[in-house]
Amino acid sequence: MADLALLGICGSLRRGSYNRMLMLEAARAFGGRFEEGDIRFPLFDEDLEKAEGIPAPVERLAAAIRAADAVILVTPEYNQSFSSPMKNAIDWLSRVKGNPWLRKPVAILSAADGRAGGARAQYALRLAVNKFRMRLLTGPEVMVAHCAREFDADGRLTGESYRRALAELMDELRREASRTD
Amino acid sequence: MADLALLGICGSLRRGSYNRMLMLEAARAFGGRFEEGDIRFPLFDEDLEKAEGIPAPVERLAAAIRAADAVILVTPEYNQSFSSPMKNAIDWLSRVKGNPWLRKPVAILSAADGRAGGARAQYALRLAVNKFRMRLLTGPEVMVAHCAREFDADGRLTGESYRRALAELMDELRREASRTD
Amino acid sequence: MADLALLGICGSLRRGSYNRMLMLEAARAFGGRFEEGDIRFPLFDEDLEKAEGIPAPVERLAAAIRAADAVILVTPEYNQSFSSPMKNAIDWLSRVKGNPWLRKPVAILSAADGRAGGARAQYALRLAVNKFRMRLLTGPEVMVAHCAREFDADGRLTGESYRRALAELMDELRREASRTD
Amino acid sequence: MADLALLGICGSLRRGSYNRMLMLEAARAFGGRFEEGDIRFPLFDEDLEKAEGIPAPVERLAAAIRAADAVILVTPEYNQSFSSPMKNAIDWLSRVKGNPWLRKPVAILSAADGRAGGARAQYALRLAVNKFRMRLLTGPEVMVAHCAREFDADGRLTGESYRRALAELMDELRREASRTD
Numbered sequence: 001m002a003d004l005a006l007l008g009i010c011g012s013l014r015r016g017s018y019n020r021m022l023m024l025e026a027a028r029a030f031g032g033r034f035e036e037g038d039i040r041f042p043l044f045d046e047d048l049e050k051a052e053g054i055p056a057p058v059e060r061l062a063a064a065i066r067a068a069d070a071v072i073l074v075t076p077e078y079n080q081s082f083s084s085p086m087k088n089a090i091d092w093l094s095r096v097k098g099n100p101w102l103r104k105p106v107a108i109l110s111a112a113d114g115r116a117g118g119a120r121a122q123y124a125l126r127l128a129v130n131k132f133r134m135r136l137l138t139g140p141e142v143m144v145a146h147c148a149r150e151f152d153a154d155g156r157l158t159g160e161s162y163r164r165a166l167a168e169l170m171d172e173l174r175r176e177a178s179r180t181d
Numbered sequence: 182m183a184d185l186a187l188l189g190i191c192g193s194l195r196r197g198s199y200n201r202m203l204m205l206e207a208a209r210a211f212g213g214r215f216e217e218g219d220i221r222f223p224l225f226d227e228d229l230e231k232a233e234g235i236p237a238p239v240e241r242l243a244a245a246i247r248a249a250d251a252v253i254l255v256t257p258e259y260n261q262s263f264s265s266p267m268k269n270a271i272d273w274l275s276r277v278k279g280n281p282w283l284r285k286p287v288a289i290l291s292a293a294d295g296r297a298g299g300a301r302a303q304y305a306l307r308l309a310v311n312k313f314r315m316r317l318l319t320g321p322e323v324m325v326a327h328c329a330r331e332f333d334a335d336g337r338l339t340g341e342s343y344r345r346a347l348a349e350l351m352d353e354l355r356r357e358a359s360r361t362d
Numbered sequence: 363m364a365d366l367a368l369l370g371i372c373g374s375l376r377r378g379s380y381n382r383m384l385m386l387e388a389a390r391a392f393g394g395r396f397e398e399g400d401i402r403f404p405l406f407d408e409d410l411e412k413a414e415g416i417p418a419p420v421e422r423l424a425a426a427i428r429a430a431d432a433v434i435l436v437t438p439e440y441n442q443s444f445s446s447p448m449k450n451a452i453d454w455l456s457r458v459k460g461n462p463w464l465r466k467p468v469a470i471l472s473a474a475d476g477r478a479g480g481a482r483a484q485y486a487l488r489l490a491v492n493k494f495r496m497r498l499l500t501g502p503e504v505m506v507a508h509c510a511r512e513f514d515a516d517g518r519l520t521g522e523s524y525r526r527a528l529a530e531l532m533d534e535l536r537r538e539a540s541r542t543d
Numbered sequence: 544m545a546d547l548a549l550l551g552i553c554g555s556l557r558r559g560s561y562n563r564m565l566m567l568e569a570a571r572a573f574g575g576r577f578e579e580g581d582i583r584f585p586l587f588d589e590d591l592e593k594a595e596g597i598p599a600p601v602e603r604l605a606a607a608i609r610a611a612d613a614v615i616l617v618t619p620e621y622n623q624s625f626s627s628p629m630k631n632a633i634d635w636l637s638r639v640k641g642n643p644w645l646r647k648p649v650a651i652l653s654a655a656d657g658r659a660g661g662a663r664a665q666y667a668l669r670l671a672v673n674k675f676r677m678r679l680l681t682g683p684e685v686m687v688a689h690c691a692r693e694f695d696a697d698g699r700l701t702g703e704s705y706r707r708a709l710a711e712l713m714d715e716l717r718r719e720a721s722r723t724d
Contacts, residue, residue: 013226043224044265045194081309084225084272088265115507116478120485124305126673127666128262130681139676145477179722296688297659301666307492308485314501319492326658360541375588405586406627407556443671446587446634450627486667490624 004032004177007068009039009061011075011086018111018147021155023074025163026109026142029170030070037061039089049095058092065093065100069177070107073129077112077121082128090128101132105176107169109142111150117143135176140165185213185358188249190220190242192256192267199292199328202336204255206344207290207323210351211251218242220270230276239273246274246281250358251288254310258293258302263309271309282313286357288350290323292331298324316357321346366394366539369430371401371423373437373448380473380509383517385436387525388471388504391532392432399423401451411457420454427455427462431539432469435491439474439483444490452490463494467538469531471504473512479505497538502527547575547720550611552582552604554618554629561654561690564698566617568706569652569685572713573613580604582632592638601635608636608643612720613650616672620655620664625671633671644675648719650712652685654693660686678719683708 008023020036027034038057042048048055065071075082093100108125110118122143129136142165144150144157152158157166189204201217208215219238223229229236246252256263274281289306291299303324310317323346325331325338333339338347370385382398389396400419404410410417427433437444455462470487472480484505491498504527506512506519514520519528551566563579570577581600585591591598608614618625636643651668653661665686672679685708687693687700695701700709 013224014228040224043194043221043269044259047195078225078268078272079275079309080312081268081305084265084269087259087262087268088224091259091265094260116481119478119481120308123482123485123670123673124262124308127301127305127669128260130666130669131261131684133682136679136681138673138679141674297662300659300662304489304492304663304666308488311485311488311500312503317498317500319498320495322493375586376590402586405556405583405631406621409557440587440630440634441637441671442674443630443667446627446631449624449630450586453621453627456622482670486624486670489663489667490622493623 004069004174005067006030006032006034007037007064007071008034009037009071009073009086009089011073011083013040013085017076018144018151019074019076021151022109022111022144022157023072024155025157026072026074026166026170029167030174035064037064039085041088041092044088044091054092054095059096061089062093062096062100065104068104070105070173072107072109073125074109075118075121075125077110077114077118080120082121082125086125087128099132101129101134104134105137105173106134107137107173111144111147113147115145117145119143137169137172137176140168142166142169185250185355186248187211187213187215188218188245188252189215190218190252190254190267190270192254192264194221194266198257199325199332200255200257202332203290203292203325203338204253205336206338207253207255207347207351210348211355216245218245220266222269222273225269225272235273235276240277242270243274243277243281246285249285251286251354253288253290254306255290256299256302256306258291258295258299261301263302263306267306268309280313282310282315285315286318286354287315288318288354292325292328294328296326298326300324318350318353318357321349323347323350366431366536367429368392368394368396369399369426369433370396371399371433371435371448371451373435373445375402375447379438380506380513381436381438383513384471384473384506384519385434386517387519388434388436388528388532391529392536397426399426401447403450403454406450406453416454416457421458423451424455424458424462427466430466432467432535434469434471435487436471437480437483437487439472439476439480442482444483444487448487449490461494463491463496466496467499467535468496469499469535471531473506473509475509477507479507481505499531499534499538502530504528504531547612547717548610549573549575549577550580550607550614551577552580552614552616552629552632554616554626556583556628560619561687561694562617562619564694565652565654565687565700566615567698568700569615569617569709569713572710573717578607580607582628584631584635587631587634597638598635602639604632605636605639605643608647611647613648613716615650615652616668617652618661618664618668620653620657620661623663625664625668629668630671642675644672644677647677648680648716649677650680650716654687654690656690658688660688662686680712680715680719683711685709685712
């Protein structure tokens, strides 16, 4: 199997984000090359788009999506939905020419403080990207609950059942990324 | 009945937004005083919050919500969900001290290009604000479809059935804002 | 305050259902009179409706909703949504003359095996009843997770924080049911 | 390409259902062999399951899903969600041994009276089947609005853009059903 390229988009801008730790664990489980996409975009504004065009970092992320063999969307739960930086990225990306997501294998993951691990965030995100006609994996779910206790000092995910689910999800993603028809 | 204060939050930053036209029509139907809340916030970032505190415009909007007798959330549909500026506002507002939304009468409205008028945007928004324990009206739904054809040159909503639904929704909102128990 | 009448609808047909236990705890916390609605209806079928009319038990439940001061919908989570008997009841009820739910104070509760306590079931149910224009409470959420461990041999809910949330939700419901404007 | 077997599940029990017409149009567009699954099951009840086991028609449908190369779920919109017979089928199917849906290519379609064509029903259904780990297509969306005007006397879907979307969705489904890795 060729060396596959994975792109990760982390919905939290916080440097020490648990979702970023989860993203990096997912990248290790996936294998291949990994790159994190930058979503520090201006707040979505059609007047801005009209005046100045699509911001350069948005175009860069769109190109990175096109170039990747697979993408992971890793989101915290803010107010029982996915994060505003993630929504902002999705909205800007929907403005570029063409659809960078078309047939792209994509998996959703989440880490959250509460006991549900971002279940509602994942559901809201699933619906908000549905129109792009990705190959959006349905499972297994990786939703890390009480996330502050689930990563060690090196940012490694410690729980066995989480690690197994993550490995299985990344296996599925590699399988989609490797398919030939 | 006292002169009630209505706060409007428009999910589109575009100056000529149809959602802003709809918001202003709603304000006329509501009667009383009206103010539009400003949601031109930085993109939500906990590191920024830690370094500089909650941005002043967020605190101002929180104060405006507290002071209002009722609030309307008027959102376009971006990618079959509500807009990123609206999500960003909700996420920042959830960080202020106290809960400005508690028991606040709130109505959701939408205007969109497509034939469904923002039905999915409204549903996603309804769930994303549920935890704030507003008094969130359930209807009637005001979802203006194919919105570019539904406002005249003066920004007035022209369709009779939309106007009736809007008037009824604002009546309900005034009723909630006026209740004494 | 008058003796208020509460109607409970339990989404599980299982006699020993934890959701029924939760419903009965809610009834105790609400105070006043309590009645459980029967939802053992035929599977929804418009041909059946055309041939035989709306089934008598559906009409009875509609009348019970009209007569009640408030209603609680208590649902298990089946496949990350609310239960089929509950959906079936909602669909049949939407066929009776008039809208028995109009302005009715309604609260949603859930008990489930998993760690999230039915969070997704509650969200799906919230959207599926939104059009009836109830006064649908937004919180506090009562979602009993790992429910088999949370009720004692007498069917009493044991956890303190659950009991507090339940009491608060029922206080809110009584407040809505008692309002005079 | 081999002659593929498609299974259709129609969420309406009504004999003259527009959703059944849509299902049959989808079957024609898919090509290959077609079978409609029967979902006239008893209302889901764990006590019944304990006493009598899983009903024979549920086991038959599970076997039909296993045997099919692809499945279409075609649902009306009842109360802004998918139909109760469909939910009942999903709930019963989740009780059989093994998971008949695993990796199965599945597409969702809808026909509805309103202007949105079942957009909210599709979204609710998408979430309610997510856990089965199907290969659930994300698009293109086939949502037939004002459905009573969209089928002719022979039950054929007349609108060109609907027919194109349907053909494209069925092409995608065949592609998934034919993949070899």
